[in-house]
Amino acid sequence: MTNEEVIKVSQDVLAQTYGRFPVVLVKGQGCKVWDVEGKEYLDFVAGIGVCNLGHCHPKVVQAIREQAGKLLHVSNLYHIEPQIQLAQLLIKHSFADRVFFCNSGTEANEAAIKLTRKYSQDHFGAGRFEIISLLKSFHGRTLGALAATGQERFHKGFEPMMPGFKFVPQGDLEAMEGAVGDSTCAIFVEPIQAEGGVNLPPENYLQGLRRLCDRRKLLLIYDEVQVGMGRTGKLFAYEHYGVAPDIMTMAKGLAGGVPIGATLATEEVAKSFTPGTHAATFGGNPLSTAAGLAALRATIEDGILENCQRSSVHFMKRLEGLKKKYPFIKDVRGKGLMVGLELDREGKSVVTDCLKKGFLINCTNETVLRFIPPLIVTREEIDRLVQALDEIFSGWS
Ligand SMILES: *Cc1c(COP(=O)(O)O)cnc(C)c1O
Numbered sequence: 001m002t003n004e005e006v007i008k009v010s011q012d013v014l015a016q017t018y019g020r021f022p023v024v025l026v027k028g029q030g031c032k033v034w035d036v037e038g039k040e041y042l043d044f045v046a047g048i049g050v051c052n053l054g055h056c057h058p059k060v061v062q063a064i065r066e067q068a069g070k071l072l073h074v075s076n077l078y079h080i081e082p083q084i085q086l087a088q089l090l091i092k093h094s095f096a097d098r099v100f101f102c103n104s105g106t107e108a109n110e111a112a113i114k115l116t117r118k119y120s121q122d123h124f125g126a127g128r129f130e131i132i133s134l135l136k137s138f139h140g141r142t143l144g145a146l147a148a149t150g151q152e153r154f155h156k157g158f159e160p161m162m163p164g165f166k167f168v169p170q171g172d173l174e175a176m177e178g179a180v181g182d183s184t185c186a187i188f189v190e191p192i193q194a195e196g197g198v199n200l201p202p203e204n205y206l207q208g209l210r211r212l213c214d215r216r217k218l219l220l221i222y223d224e225v226q227v228g229m230g231r232t233g234k235l236f237a238y239e240h241y242g243v244a245p246d247i248m249t250m251a252k253g254l255a256g257g258v259p260i261g262a263t264l265a266t267e268e269v270a271k272s273f274t275p276g277t278h279a280a281t282f283g284g285n286p287l288s289t290a291a292g293l294a295a296l297r298a299t300i301e302d303g304i305l306e307n308c309q310r311s312s313v314h315f316m317k318r319l320e321g322l323k324k325k326y327p328f329i330k331d332v333r334g335k336g337l338m339v340g341l342e343l344d345r346e347g348k349s350v351v352t353d354c355l356k357k358g359f360l361i362n363c364t365n366e367t368v369l370r371f372i373p374p375l376i377v378t379r380e381e382i383d384r385l386v387q388a389l390d391e392i393f394s395g396w397s
Helices: 004-014 058-068 083-094 104-123 143-148 174-178 205-216 286-301 304-324 348-359 379-394
Strands: 025-029 031-034 040-043 097-104 130-134 164-168 184-189 221-222 247-250 262-264 327-337 338-341 362-364 368-371
Touching: 040 379, 058 286, 083 097, 083 164, 083 262, 097 104, 104 143, 104 221, 104 247, 104 262, 143 247, 164 174, 174 205, 184 205, 184 286, 205 221, 286 362, 304 327, 304 338, 304 379, 348 379
Parallel strands: 130 164, 130 184, 184 221, 221 247
Antiparallel strands: 025 031, 031 040, 097 262, 247 262, 327 338, 338 368, 362 368
8 A cells, every 4th residue: 555545535434633644654653653554654743742761662562462362441430450550650740649540641631620619619619710821721621621721723613702711912921910810719820831742831931820829829730742751851741840740641641652641639639529529431450551551660770851851961962053054943942851943934945854754843823943853763863854844944044
């Protein structure tokens, strides 16, 4: 089969929700993937921050094989061993005391929203339900998470939005303080905005949010769906800023490529989730949590964070070099291996040109090229991408 033949069928049978690039990927290993015609690509997308350990990490594959032969699924009517073990390990390495498992980022955020409302009702009565999130944020596509997402283009056509959400610009503590009212119960932010264009918080911003939350008795919720699991060089992005939340969501990289989501919370807050208040059939099922356990152990024990930090320094240095050379590069920014290069024009053609040269990259917010390679990426692989970008950019001037 050729890419073209497979794509023709795809266009007949699939809901056309995605603007896909014209390749069919059939195999992956480490930082490489191959299409159906055998062409090799270096992957600087990693399933949008899912394959942090690289494709088909041997320890994750092994855990999936073993678990698949033992027990694939039972209900949360019963206790599930790998689910408990994964929760233990997440708790050991984070602020949290309890974990609720689900299957995706948006679901983890739905659980966070429900837990926030329930906690607030339990403690302050029914009139306190409003959640303030940030402009340019992204929290998912189901109706609750969508309502929390501060980008109008995602809301369009799906109105009315669920009530109880308000948005302020990232980094503006005064605006946040001004937005808090009698009905506000929580502040909900990505510590670093990913889809919104790789936007880092200004210094002391998260500290300021924490102080505001403490003063006004609000919950602080972090969405670490994309920036968690080592992406920024620490296991969780919030560790860079030394400010813990009350609730945190994760998903993408958590199980090395298997669908999973998790909502973590402190004991005090998690108490509001009593039996019957929330559930997910597949949430924390034996297969996904066995994969998650293997992925989390590898992330912690196998030098993944160290490689992420080292590669990050090299990557940023090389991109800064490009910035000096090409005036149309406006900014290079990022944390760990969540890296953005902002152009003064649309970046889509760069993505297409990279694809032709055998590199998968992504463009977000129109003008920001985003690089989110597996955290095992080498300097040599980074150099190859930078060389390709250099060739593409040199054709522009
Ligand atoms: C991807 C993403 C989500 C949504 O995750 P899904 O698994 O696609 O539902 C939510 N928040 C952030 C920050 C994300 O990057």
